[in-house]
Amino acid sequence: MSTERTEGIPSRRSRNHPLAPPSWLLNGLRPTGAPIPWAAAGRAAVALALPLAVGFALDEPEYGALVSMGALSGVIGDTADAYRMRVLNIAVPQLFGAVGVALGTLVFGHGWLAVGALTLIALVSGMISSIGTVASVSGLLLLLNAVVGAGLPLPSPWWTAPLLMSAGGLLVLALTLLGWPLRGRGPERSAVAATYRALADTLEAAGGPDYEERRQQVTHSLNQAYDLVLGRRARVHGRSPSLVRMLSQLNVVIPLVEAAPAAHLRGRPLPPEIPAAVRELAAAVEEGRTGSTPDLALPPPHGQSERAIDAALRHAASIVLLAEPDPYNVDDRLGRPAALRVRARRAVRDMMLSRASWRYGLRLALCIGLAQCLVSLVEVERSYWIALTVTFVLKPDFGSVFSRAVLRALGTAVGLVVAAAVLAEVPRGWWSVPVMMVLAALIPAFSAKGYAFQTAAITPVILLLSDLLNHQGFDLIRPRLLDSLIGCAITLVAGYLLWPESWRTRIGDRLADTVHDAARYVERAFAPLPDPSALSAARTARLQARRRIYRDLSGVRSEFQRALTEPPPTGARAAAWWPLVVAVERIVDATTAARVRVDHGAEPPTADEVARVTQELRSLAEGVRASPVPLRVAFDPEGDESSVLAPVRHEVAAARALTHPPA
Structure with missing residues (x-):
């Protein structure tokens, strides 16, 4: 069996040994095989340590710590490959982060006004996270910096902290763009x-x-x-x-x-x-x-x-190897994207009309509101850490809320051990600079390995910077662990258990849409052309349909991996869909292979044969959408075995035979 069929599926050993950790936890703790981004690690070390050195040199360590906090945000957001996208990924979130820390600073110490302001900011943050990658990081920094501004006494006047933190983000951007020329x-x-x-x-x-x-x-x-x-x-x-x-x-x-x-x-x-x-x-x-x-x-x-x-x-x-490609004969296959201004308007409109966007925003707002109400009613030392934990765990587009809460607690515990050693043994001052260089370099390296590893790397950095701002030293350790556990508990109850859609996998619905697309792809691949001049347009439309199907299947795979990190029964139900995910990919491959054979001399299939296959695919899609787990539906693949669609018929039959009825 290939690696692709078994990757991420719980092993029999983990299921049979009662003392072994649950499979969903092992999936979250298993480091990914992504390579370490050495260049990003070097940039992070310089971007976070240099402001501290300048701050100590000028006898303003608090200012240096704020610049390093902004640089930390830039390091987290620097995830793109192309330089133009990196400008957007770093600069745009920094703007939202500056707005967030300014709003937080203005409501600092204002009790229930701060609770209401942060709850509203959480609603906006959750909603804009559904737009895309840049908007997601922007929403994250908007809320994170607002929580920091409302929870920490920052330098006056109110614009000082936004200015310094933005300078840190711009430092990361400048270091990133050094290689652009x-x-x-x-x-x-x-x-x-x-x-x-x-x-x-x-x-x-x-x-x-x-x-x-x-x-x-x-x-x-x-x-x-x-x-x-x-x-x-x-x-x-x-x-x-x-x-x-x-x-x-x-x-x-x-x-x-x-x-x-x-x-x-x-x-x-x-x-x-x-x-x-x-x-x-x-x-x-x-x-x-x-x-x-x-x-x-x-x-x-x-x-x-x-x-x-x-x-x-x-x-x-x-x-x-062509020296001069024809600039007017380039077919984009997927179509040329609309202008950035047009896409921004569409994104905002879709966000405002989307039920999922409002639902995510309300979940985040509810949890942040509860966290802020708790610290307003109960004396909690440095209470901003509870809301920070909620923000990181309940980021709606970052994966499973349940597993992130557990992994956040584990990662924080490991990070606190490192922070305890640093705060206990390293005197506050110039020694903080080389220590920060080492800790900052670990953030990109560990972030590539998984969420728990990223949390373990970020925690000591944040605590070291917090110590430079409030001078609590080793006394920071115990409250931070308690605050993290409280934040994780709020998220699990108010952000997970109270929302039933969190408990079920969305693989079935997304896979049903993909099977419907596969049916249209079969129709389009073998549709008769009334006009030979339409051959090029038909081929382009067929390629676009195939590319979109594979993009949809990539999304299904991502949803599958996310669902495997959920506790039972969600993870077990997700694993039941896996054979059908692979089978649908094979159906698309077989259809493409049949079209290639027809293009190079094979006899095209009859219209009746195409209609039968597409009808069976649509029937399969409806069955997938109607069932919480895959159902077995009989399908007889009989037909002309010499037809180019014979492999497609057999793959459709396999898609139905591989699934099983619910227990």
Whole structure:
């Protein structure tokens, strides 16, 4: 069985041993295989330690700590690849963070006015988090900094803290942009080259057990590359030659990606010269080589799938190495994104009309309101930490609330152990600078490994900065642990148990939508063309439909991994959907392979056969939507075994046979 089929599913050993930790907790504590971002670690070390050094030099350590707090926000938000997106990811959230700390400072010490203000800010923060990645980080900083401003005595006048914290974020941005003159187009070009390499791995695995895992990797690489290139195109007025080249290089990958399923269904490996040629094209893309004559030493093709790969590979070589791509003959495949102003208006409109957006905002507002009411009625030392914990745990687009609460408590406990050693052994002063360099560098490194690891890395940094502001030293440790546990308890009760939709997985609904899209894709792939001139438009529409299906499946996979971290019965119900997720991917692959075979000489299927398959897919989608767990529905795959749709019929049958009735 391939890794893709088993990754993230609880092992039999963890289920059978009663003393073993629950599988949902093990999934959250297991570090991911993401590489350590060394450059980001170096930037974090400089960005957080340098302000402290300047503050000590000027005998204003509190000012240096505030600048470092702003830098910490910038480090957390620096998650994009392309430089233009990094500007947005750092600068825009800093603006919201400055507004948040200003509002918090203005209501500091005003009792119930502060409770009402923070509750309203939490509602706005939760709602705007549904817009997108930049808005999500902006909403997070808006609420976090408002909580800090309302809970800590910051320097006067009121604009001092926003100014200093914004300076810290701008310092991170400046350090990030140092490489732009040297690598301005590097992230986009590297993403396109990575797509070619992932494709080479997929073609090399065709016909073998690792194909499905490699195909998932090429889908992820293609999504990332298109997001970077098309995101940049949305901000470029006119036609940039380098952008046209990268978009052309991406577009010619699509026929090769389409031909890969047909090659896999043959059941035997491709000649090694084919993946080697694709890797050579990847090197040409990354090095920017152009103008040379393509020289592909490919073996003679045998069969429809090899002919499709041969034709697509030779065409890709001619485009990759073309000296002057035609700037007016570039098809975006997914369509050119609207202008940023237009997308912003649409996002705000969708947010205001979305029930999910209001629901997230109300959940966050309820928990923050309860946290602030508690600290207003009960004497809690440095009470802002409770609301900070609620904000981090209940971030609605960050994953499972239940598992995040548990992982937050565990990560905080580990971080407090580190902080206790630092506060007990390191004297306040210049020694804080090298210690901060080490602790800050751990934040990007640990953030790549998982939420609990990120929490463990951030906790000692925040405590060290808090100590520079309020001079409590080791006495900070015990209240912080108690506050974190109180915040996690509020989130579990008011943000999880009181909202029934938190208990069920959304995999079924999202998967039903994807199966419906697969039915439309089958119809579109084999629809008769009344006019030969419509061939190009039909092909583009088919490619767009296929790409959207795979994007939807990526979302289903993300939801599946999130659901596995939930406690029973949600995690167990999520695991029951996994065979159907894989089966739907195989249906789409089989449909693409059938279309490739028809394009290279195979007999097209009859209209009745296409109608039967699409009807069965729609019936499957309705069954998926109506059931909390997969149901077995009989489907007879009988038909002409020589038809190109025979593999599709068998995959549809497998999609129904793999699932099981509820216990």
